[in-house]
Amino acid sequence: MTLPVFGHTNPDTDAITSAIVYASLLSKLGVAARAYRLGDLNNETAFVLQQAGVEVPELLESLPEGTEVALVDHNESGQSLAGLGSLKVTRVVDHHKLGDLTSKDPLYLRFEPVGCTGTILTKLYREHNQPIEVWEAKLMLSAILSDTLHFRSPTTTDTDREIGTYLAQIAGVSDIKAYALEMFAAKSDLGDTPADKLLKLDYKVFPFGGNTYGLGVMETTNPGYALGRKAEILAAMQQEKDAKGLTGVFFSVVDILEETNQTFVLDDAHAEIIKGVFGADTVEQVADLGNRISRKKQVVPAFEKYFG
Amino acid sequence: MTLPVFGHTNPDTDAITSAIVYASLLSKLGVAARAYRLGDLNNETAFVLQQAGVEVPELLESLPEGTEVALVDHNESGQSLAGLGSLKVTRVVDHHKLGDLTSKDPLYLRFEPVGCTGTILTKLYREHNQPIEVWEAKLMLSAILSDTLHFRSPTTTDTDREIGTYLAQIAGVSDIKAYALEMFAAKSDLGDTPADKLLKLDYKVFPFGGNTYGLGVMETTNPGYALGRKAEILAAMQQEKDAKGLTGVFFSVVDILEETNQTFVLDDAHAEIIKGVFGADTVEQVADLGNRISRKKQVVPAFEKYFG
Numbered sequence: 061m062t063l064p065v066f067g068h069t070n071p072d073t074d075a076i077t078s079a080i081v082y083a084s085l086l087s088k089l090g091v092a093a094r095a096y097r098l099g100d101l102n103n104e105t106a107f108v109l110q111q112a113g114v115e116v117p118e119l120l121e122s123l124p125e126g127t128e129v130a131l132v133d134h135n136e137s138g139q140s141l142a143g144l145g146s147l148k149v150t151r152v153v154d155h156h157k158l159g160d161l162t163s164k165d166p167l168y169l170r171f172e173p174v175g176c177t178g179t180i181l182t183k184l185y186r187e188h189n190q191p192i193e194v195w196e197a198k199l200m201l202s203a204i205l206s207d208t209l210h211f212r213s214p215t216t217t218d219t220d221r222e223i224g225t226y227l228a229q230i231a232g233v234s235d236i237k238a239y240a241l242e243m244f245a246a247k248s249d250l251g252d253t254p255a256d257k258l259l260k261l262d263y264k265v266f267p268f269g270g271n272t273y274g275l276g277v278m279e280t281t282n283p284g285y286a287l288g289r290k291a292e293i294l295a296a297m298q299q300e301k302d303a304k305g306l307t308g309v310f311f312s313v314v315d316i317l318e319e320t321n322q323t324f325v326l327d328d329a330h331a332e333i334i335k336g337v338f339g340a341d342t343v344e345q346v347a348d349l350g351n352r353i354s355r356k357k358q359v360v361p362a363f364e365k366y367f368g
Numbered sequence: 369m370t371l372p373v374f375g376h377t378n379p380d381t382d383a384i385t386s387a388i389v390y391a392s393l394l395s396k397l398g399v400a401a402r403a404y405r406l407g408d409l410n411n412e413t414a415f416v417l418q419q420a421g422v423e424v425p426e427l428l429e430s431l432p433e434g435t436e437v438a439l440v441d442h443n444e445s446g447q448s449l450a451g452l453g454s455l456k457v458t459r460v461v462d463h464h465k466l467g468d469l470t471s472k473d474p475l476y477l478r479f480e481p482v483g484c485t486g487t488i489l490t491k492l493y494r495e496h497n498q499p500i501e502v503w504e505a506k507l508m509l510s511a512i513l514s515d516t517l518h519f520r521s522p523t524t525t526d527t528d529r530e531i532g533t534y535l536a537q538i539a540g541v542s543d544i545k546a547y548a549l550e551m552f553a554a555k556s557d558l559g560d561t562p563a564d565k566l567l568k569l570d571y572k573v574f575p576f577g578g579n580t581y582g583l584g585v586m587e588t589t590n591p592g593y594a595l596g597r598k599a600e601i602l603a604a605m606q607q608e609k610d611a612k613g614l615t616g617v618f619f620s621v622v623d624i625l626e627e628t629n630q631t632f633v634l635d636d637a638h639a640e641i642i643k644g645v646f647g648a649d650t651v652e653q654v655a656d657l658g659n660r661i662s663r664k665k666q667v668v669p670a671f672e673k674y675f676g
Contacts, residue, residue, distance in 0.1 A: 150481075155474055156474055157470075157471045157472060157473050157474055157475070158469060158470050158471040158475065158477065159470060160470070161466060162465075162466050162467060162468070163465045163466040164465060164669075164672065165465050165481065165669075166463055166464055166465055166479065166480070166481035166482075166664075167465070167466065167479060167481055168479060168480055168481065169466065169477045169478065169479035170477065170478065170479075171474065171475060171476060171477035171478075172474075172476055173458075173473065173474035173475055173476065174474075183495075186495075187491075187494075187495045356474075361472075361473075364472065
């Protein structure tokens with residue numbers, strides 16, 4: 061049986077590339093594995109796969125009950141394939157907090173508090189004395205640059221920096237900064253993407269204080285693009301909130317060059333939460349959250365603290 | 369802050385030695401750490417520590433809320449320090465299924481489906497290029513021999529065998545079988561140990577079908593000892609069941625040389641469960657469970673399957 065390997069829904073570059081690279085490593089180690097994706101590629105990831113000359117993984121929509129699977133870059137059922145609870149998770153490589161995952165049998169878990177799953181995967185290659193191919197290095201480097209915003213996000217560790225530099229040598233990327241800017245420009249080139257897709261570019265649902273909140277993030281070098289489409293995006297937020305019965309939906313426009321966060325706020329109730337969580341005022345449905353560029357490290361923990 | 373490292377309650381050799389060895393490894397890697405135990409040593413573990421010339425870790429009874437801790441050889445709150453949920457687990461090295469553990473932040477998790485935590489710890493030394501000292505090798509070898517019943521338990525993997533042989537060389541143990549028999553003889557030398565302590569030699573509480581059951585195991589080279597004290601042990605089982613409000617309590621006498629399992633059965637209700645789970649009849653309050661010598665691999669999964 062070939063082991064399906066996949067990252068989270070609304071996949072980002074780390075979710076896609078980690079599935080591809082972990083499936084490749086497992087196959088080299090004698091475990092037949094194949095990478096899948098749980099959603100559409102964003103522009104950055106499409107650019108990265110093209111640069112590495114790698115095919116887009118097939119979309120996975122469901123699996124038969126009891127199928128063994130490997131997860132990368134996530135572990136919570138709410139961010140995974142529908143019906144994950146009826147599958148058998150045998151391997152997880154992740155750098156997030158541990159959510160609602162359980163298992164009936166012993167399994168492989170490899171979690172480290174680093175900036176990117178690609179960093180952990182590089183360590184696995186080293187530990188198994190497996191040479192890293194050029195395309196694998198390019199994918200993991202791209203994931204690290206994406207997740208750490210070119211080593212500037214507060215989630216970045218020294219290990220991410222060391223491994224990023226190491227991978228750049230293998231990948232033949234002599235100017236890391238220039239490559240990162242190319243990736244970010246690709247990410248920011250959103251053209252006439254519909255507003256509901258903009259909301260879902262990097263979108264996760266979290267349980268806070270017994271309720272559920274959707275938090276979308278647009279990391280961009282061109283925040284003016286999102287601000288110019290504010291009315292459309294707010295409408296998409298309201299529609300998502302109503303359709304999914306969420307308590308709240310927020311959307312942060314993160315300028316990854318200037319390191320700023322402008323968050324769209326639906327109404328007074330949402331503004332009150334933003335005031336309580338971050339002490340920030342909302343003006344014309346936008347709250348300035350300062351330099352909080354990491355959802356994982358700076359935004360979600362603040363919500364969790366506020367809702368106890 | 370020194371990081372407390374501990375294995376499960378009612379500690380066995382792997383729980384104790386893994387805490388000692390992981391604390392030693394972490395200290396070498398620059399993370400100040402100290403091993404503790406959550407209960408009394410069994411005779412085998414006392415023998416092993418004496419053989420390795422290592423001091424018995426201090427008993428840990430509680431920690432202040434929010435203290436960072438590392439777990440080895442377990443991950444479920446029911447098998448850990450009381451109030452684990454109010455502590456901050458930052459590292460786990462384990463070879464069991466994943467239970468109710470969650471975290472608020474990213475953390476280190478290293479789980480592998482192998483026979484012993486000592487096997488995983490040896491891999492960590494290799495990955496970090498840390499030489500293994502003689503006493504560390506002796507502790508990890510002892511844990512592997514203990515958990516795998518000298519490589520005969522069905523939980524044993526090729527990795528356990530390879531690493532056990534490797535550690536024996538470092539530890540200067542030329543006759544692994546003779547050393548294992550010495551360990552098992554020490555374990556079986558129970559003298560006038562009170563019956564309630566016999567029950568708790570290797571005892572864990574499991575949730576099956578919404579209820580809780582206590583499963584004790586005595587691994588011994590001398591099953592006649594336990595059979596001769598059957599009435600006392602059954603009384604201790606009844607007392608434990610009543611005192612903790614458990615739905616059931618079972619006690620398995622595992623002959624680790626002959627590879628047999630004779631399980632003590634409290635009453636007709638317990639006998640019915642044993643019949644349902646294993647198809648085994650109970651005669652004079654003892655059920656013959658055949659060669660089911662591994663609680664983790666052969667006993668617990670059968671209960672889980674039965675209770676759905």
